[in-house]
Each structure stands twice: as structure tokens, then as C-alpha cells.
Amino acid sequence: MATPPPVTSPRRSLWYAVLVGAGVMAGIDEILFHQILQWHHFFDHATPAVGILSDGLLHAAELLAIVAGFFLLTDLARRRQLAVSWAWAGVFLGMGGFQLFDGIVNHKLLRIHQIRYGVDLLVYDLTWNLSALVLLGVGIWLYRRASRLERK
Amino acid sequence: MHEPNGTTADISLLAVLPLILLLFITLAYLSAAYRQRPATGGWSGWRTGFFIAGSLLLGVAFAPPIMAWAHHDLRLHVVQHLLIGMLAPLAWVLSAPVTLLLRTLPPRTSRHVVMVLRSRPVRTISHPLSALLLNIGGMYLLYLTPLYAATLQHPALHHWMHLHFLVAGYLFCWSILAGPDAAPHAPGMRFRLGVLFVSMATHAILGKLMYGYLWPRGTGHDVEEIQAAAQLMYYGGDLAEVLLAIVLFTMWLRTSPSHRSALTPYQPEPPPVTKEDMPTPRSPRHRWSKRLP
16 A cells, blocks of 8 residues: 555546546536526426435535545546546546436436426437437547557 | 614624624634744644634624624525635634644643543534534524524524534534544544535535525515525535535645545455554544643
């Protein structure tokens, strides 16, 4: 434990970056859709009680994920164990994964809030989840690139 | 535009009392820090700066015009709450007042203080879970019951509420950071992070409940005002708790890598190592006894 070998740690780099990616995506949603566009409602009376509860838990997890992920990556970099290509893959997988989770579980299953009110939701939901799939696709491409680089 | 309708007597005396106490405490800290100069390397300017910052935040929150205004406007009350219960306590915790107290007091008195700090009641109340309960539990009790309306009627209750914010906020910040004042019995980093997580979540849920169900009730505030206040509480709480998390991780990153408790088990080592690793470096007795002359 005293002097860890100077070998990069792909698994940690990936997962810590997933934390950052998910937190950043949550932050973008929060700022863009709540604050700037004001499409989302702060509180939706159609939300079931379990939705309010899980919304609070998720909100705290997002905030902590971004802070913890950032510091864990810093720690990794200081130990010279940061694998940058894996970290980038992690950021995009985290962003896409969160976006998809938000679109399917939060909006549809838990019904915490909808993307926009007073419009036909189908187009919005499709766009939302497709954008998630694009981000995930970029993440998967980066992941495969990182593992190809690793093998060289 | 908001004319306070309380009697002038309690505005003049009771309203200035917190400011007088604050001034007294700040002067005590500053003179103690000043007296550290000839001794071992003096007292850190950063810590003094943090204490002054905390006092200034409290000074703003307790200023009679702000107090009178917050009495009538829930939004300002939330801002005041944020200053008294979250930001000022964080700054004060970072100023290490207990360490300064122990260095300043005569050795015998100092030893008594350490004994009190190590006693079971103090240990219990400064545990992250009880601090969380005092802090967030107190908020649920205050805002989701008629208690808040009652504090507007009774000045003594009103002051008690502010004192509770300050003490509970201080205990919470200290129990989560477990420093810079020695916190010998504090649980490990992962546990404290978990408590911080619960605190953030319950804070967010309270903000939403207040917004959706228009609490606190019976205060005569209109819907827009309550909803604006609830949103302020939600985002203000985020700000304060993210700040606390950043300070916690910064302190974690500043400890040497070999002493730093790994948040996720390290590959070469089997997981149990991290668990053993945690309590030993901050074994209580050493840190406090070292401070005593």
C-alpha cells in the first residue's frame, strides 16, 4: 500500500469517470431544462409519493457523484494511475447511461416529472432517449478504442 | 414596506443580544489567536480568517433589519437559515476553535475540557447520525408542523430556533468533516459520506414537500412566497452541502496517500485492509494528548 506500482488502473479510471459523467449530465438537465427553458416543473402533483422520495435520493446521488468522481480521479492522477482513454469512455457511458435512466425510469416509470407540459410528449420522449443512445454509442466506441489501445 | 409589528421593547434588547454575544465570542477567539504568537509557531491566519468569515455571516444574519424582515418574508428567513445553520458553522468548524481553546486554557482546565469532550454524552451527540437527526430532523419538525408559526409569535422561541440552527449545523459539519478539531471517535470516511448523502436527500425532499404542500402553514404567507422559499431552500441546501462535500474531499486528498482511507478497495490488497486501516491513524488519545502542554 505504501508505494503502489505506477501502473494505470483502467477499471478505476472508467468507473470514477462514469460518476463524473452521470453527475455532469444531471447538472446539464437541471440547468438547461429547469432553469433556462423552464420546461420541467419543480414539483408535479401527479408524482406518486415514492417518486418524490426517489427523486430526493437521486438528486443527492448526482451531486455527490460529481464531487466524489472528480476527487477520486484527481487522487488517481496523483498516484499516476489514471488511464485517460478509459476515463473518457467512462464520462460518455455515464452521461448516456444517466440520460437513458432519466428518460425511462424517472419520466415514465416513476413519473417524477415530464419533459415538457402541454405538448405531445412522444416526440420529446423519443428525442430524449435517442440522444441518450447516441451518448452511449460514443461511450461504447471509446470503450472499445481504449481496450484496443490497451492490447497494443 | 414591512413594518415590524412586535413591541419596540423586544426589538431593542432581545434583537441586539445575539449580536453582542457574537461580538464577545469573536473578540475572545481573536485575542486567543493573538496570544498564540509567541508560542509554537503561532496560530494559522487561515483559521482566523475562517472564524472572522463565519462571524461576519452570522453578523449579517442577526442584524436587526434582516431579522425583522425575515420575520415577515419566508424567503429571507430561508436565506437567514442558510447563513446561520450551514455556511457560518462550516466556516467556524474550519477555524478549529476547540484546538485554540485547549491551547489557550491553563493545562488543568484544558484537561477537564478534554474529559468533557471525551465523555459519552458529547460523543453521542457529535456522532454523525445524531447530528443529522438534530439538524434535518429539527428542520422537518420546524417546517412541517405548526412550530414555525409559533416561533413567529414568541420571541424566545424565535431565538431558540436560531441557536438550534447554529449548534446543530456546527455539530453536523464537524461530525462529517471530523476535523480540523480532533474528532477521535468519528466513524470512517465512507460512513460519513453516507450520512452526508442522506442529509442531502432529506434536505431536497423537504424542499419539495414544502413547495408541493405549501408548508409551513398558518403563517399568512402567500403561495408564491412559500414556493420561492422552498426552491431557495432546495438550491441553497445543495450549495451548502456540495461545499461541505468539497471541503471533506479536499481534506481527504490532503492527507498523505498512505494514510488516506481508500474509498474503494485497492487492487493489490484484499478489501479488509482498508477497514483496519481506518481507525488506527486517528487514534484519539494521541491527538489530544499531544496538544496538551
